[in-house]
Amino acid sequence: MADGAALWRIARDSEALDLNSSYSYLLWCRDFAGTSAVARDERGEPVGFVTGYVRPDRPRTLLVWQVAVDDAYRGRGIAAALLDGLVARVSGEYGITSVETTITPGNTASDRLFDSFAERHGAALEREVLFPTGLFPDGPHDPEVLYRIGPLSL
Known part of the structure; x- marks a missing residue:
């Protein structure tokens, strides 16, 4: 749970992610730590993260959130390295055979990462397209494109 504030700051400073409430990052670090990973610097401070969860209706699929x-x-x-390490770990623990994520058009860094x-x-x-622009109730939002990756050969 202690990493939640740092993850929120990294997400905020990325200027690419949809920033969730600080509360959600605290909860994420408590409830989904087993399906997430944090990179640390030489002092042990978080410098990167990947958050995810196992989809309840597809228990062999890891959804990468951010x-x-x-x-x-x-x-x-x-x-x-974070993504590879996380998928290797949860594959062993949960039998994961596929990964999903959503990416907005124009987020070339994320597109390259998952490609x-x-x-x-x-x-x-x-x-x-998983969520078209019109589904977002809080103003203009780019569509969220679902990336389905699998089956994995780990």
Whole structure:
């Protein structure tokens, strides 16, 4: 739970993610720590994270909620290492065979991250709009495109 505030700050400073309430990051670190991962600097401070959960209706699918790396640590492969490590860990614990995430059009960093993830793991990648713009009740929002990756060869 102690990492929740740091994860919120990293998400806020990313300027790419939809920022959730600080409360949600605290809860996430309590309730979904087993399906999330945090990268730390030499002092033990969080510098990146990937949050996810196992889909209740598809228990062999890990939904990746957010991935972010502090600006000072970008370009070092931290996001890819976090994603690979998390999927390897939850695959063993939960029998995960596929990964899902949503990405807004124009988020090229996330698109590249998940394209390369699929390639590294010999998995197919399918895309389709999950939530079109009109479904968002709080103003203009880009559509969220669902990326389905699997089956994974780990």
